[in-house]
Amino acid sequence: MSQFSSAFTAASSVSLPPPSFYVSVSKRSFIYCCSSPQSTTTVVNGKFDGKIVERDEIRFGLPSKGRMAGDTLDLLKDCQLSVKQVNPRQYVAQIPQLSNVEVWFQRPKDIVRKLLSGDLDLGIVGLDTVSEYGRGDEDLIIVHDALKYGDCRLSLAIPKYGIFENINSLKELAQMPRWTIDRPLRVATGFTYLGPKFMQENGLKHVIFSTADGALEAAPAMGIADAILDLVSSGTTLRENNLKEIEGGVVLESQAVLVASRKALIQRKGALDTTHEILERFEAHLRAADQFMITANMSGSSAEEVAERVLSQPSLSGLQGPTVSPVLCKRDGKVAADYYAIVICVPKKALYKSVQQLRAIGGSGVLISPLTYIFDEETPRWRELLSKLGL
Ligand SMILES: Nc1ncnc2c1ncn2[C@@H]1O[C@H](COP(=O)(O)OP(=O)(O)OP(=O)(O)O)[C@@H](O)[C@H]1O
Ligand SMILES: O=P(O)(O)OC[C@H]1O[C@H](OP(=O)(O)OP(=O)(O)O)[C@H](O)[C@@H]1O
Numbered sequence: 001m002s003q004f005s006s007a008f009t010a011a012s013s014v015s016l017p018p019p020s021f022y023v024s025v026s027k028r029s030f031i032y033c034c035s036s037p038q039s040t041t042t043v044v045n046g047k048f049d050g051k052i053v054e055r056d057e058i059r060f061g062l063p064s065k066g067r068m069a070g071d072t073l074d075l076l077k078d079c080q081l082s083v084k085q086v087n088p089r090q091y092v093a094q095i096p097q098l099s100n101v102e103v104w105f106q107r108p109k110d111i112v113r114k115l116l117s118g119d120l121d122l123g124i125v126g127l128d129t130v131s132e133y134g135r136g137d138e139d140l141i142i143v144h145d146a147l148k149y150g151d152c153r154l155s156l157a158i159p160k161y162g163i164f165e166n167i168n169s170l171k172e173l174a175q176m177p178r179w180t181i182d183r184p185l186r187v188a189t190g191f192t193y194l195g196p197k198f199m200q201e202n203g204l205k206h207v208i209f210s211t212a213d214g215a216l217e218a219a220p221a222m223g224i225a226d227a228i229l230d231l232v233s234s235g236t237t238l239r240e241n242n243l244k245e246i247e248g249g250v251v252l253e254s255q256a257v258l259v260a261s262r263k264a265l266i267q268r269k270g271a272l273d274t275t276h277e278i279l280e281r282f283e284a285h286l287r288a289a290d291q292f293m294i295t296a297n298m299s300g301s302s303a304e305e306v307a308e309r310v311l312s313q314p315s316l317s318g319l320q321g322p323t324v325s326p327v328l329c330k331r332d333g334k335v336a337a338d339y340y341a342i343v344i345c346v347p348k349k350a351l352y353k354s355v356q357q358l359r360a361i362g363g364s365g366v367l368i369s370p371l372t373y374i375f376d377e378e379t380p381r382w383r384e385l386l387s388k389l390g391l
């Protein structure tokens with residue numbers, strides 16, 4: 001193990017606040033300083049080994065504030081899992097549909113820490129937060145990796161001006177001869193675990209990290225740092241501060257995820273069943289959210305002939321092929337089917353193309369309805385979870 005990684009492991013074994021400074025100076029030296037003294041501690045990385053603490057309820061951690069909080073409550077509400085909170089300053093709440101679940105509102109990073117320490121069983125946070133504060137701990141299991149909000153990326157950015165004017169990739173940045181043991185590349189970041197790990201994996205040797213809690217984009221212009229490693233979503237903050245992302249500089253693509261403690265899923269009574277229910281509801285809602293249901297009438301000689309025509313169109317195959325039903329009417333005293341009603345689901349973004357294709361094959365009276373849930377057969381994510389748990 002190189003000095004870099006052994007020092008790194010040492011850094012990851014303290015539970016107290018993250019180090020304010022990591023200094024990597026080539027393979028020969030790696031200095032690690034901490035903003036608070038490294039007091040003696042019996043907790044390693046906020047983690048207790050051994051058996052879980054007995055309790056009856058499943059504890060579900062949700063973001064108490066910030067941009068994840070509202071969207072998380074909206075997702076749960078859309079899945080008929082509304083959270084009942086007596087008032088916004090009360091940190092415990094209930095989900096009436098899940099009687100064995102206790103919701104605890106926490107800061108995202110504390111949700112991850114508490115999953116590791118066994119104080120929470122399930123949580124919703126950004127993948128960036130799981131990766132930074134979870135530090136690859138095997139007890140954390142991502143149950144759903146794409147809840148479709150909180151999209152952002154953890155990305156390295158440098159000034160557009162000065163010595164960086166013609167630097168557009170990580171490779172070019174690494175090859176700048178000016179970074180030396182005595183004058184390393186200075187990176188400001190709140191991601192003091194992922195940052196050094198990424199630099200090491202990408203072979204950047206002379207790098208020094210400093211940390212701050214926000215407004216990192218100011219650091220280069222203030223002369224405090226050469227580069228920053230921070231979350232980017234719209235890119236506005238970078239642009240407004242004359243900074244640019246570089247090719248190869250994305251550490252992580254992130255969105256909201258459902259994460260669980262492996263130990264809780266295996267050992268805590270009811271935890272796995274509850275997780276299954278939450279997962280199924282999330283999947284059903286998220287699958288439905290980007291689909292429309294289309295109903296249309298088609299003239300035709302038989303259901304099969306209509307189905308042939310529908311299936312000949314690439315945008316109309318639906319979830320498992322079209323549902324075709326005869327529209328029965330009385331003609332010359334006899335019940336007959338001149339028309340067939342078809343029902344298909346199409347991706348929202350393919351809506352207009354689908355309508356055009358339907359018309360082209362003789363569809364009329366096209367009705368479009370939103371879908372609320374699609375419960376398919378067992379979700380692949382559930383099978384994946386069971387296999388990760390060795391069940
Ligand atoms: N533009 C963005 N900037 C930061 N986080 C974002 C962005 N877009 C989505 N997110 C997600 O939202 C999560 C919470 O970010 P938020 O800024 O609300 O809280 P925080 O940064 O943890 O706390 P605070 O900013 O109050 O210190 C992030 O971890 C990330 O997953
Ligand atoms: O690409 P953009 O859409 O501009 O978003 C990126 C900015 O948003 C976050 O800051 P936040 O608003 O959370 O403020 P903070 O720095 O105080 O955490 C992040 O740290 C960036 O500064």
Ligand SMILES: [Mg+2]
Pocket residue numbers: none
């Ligand atoms: Mg923030």
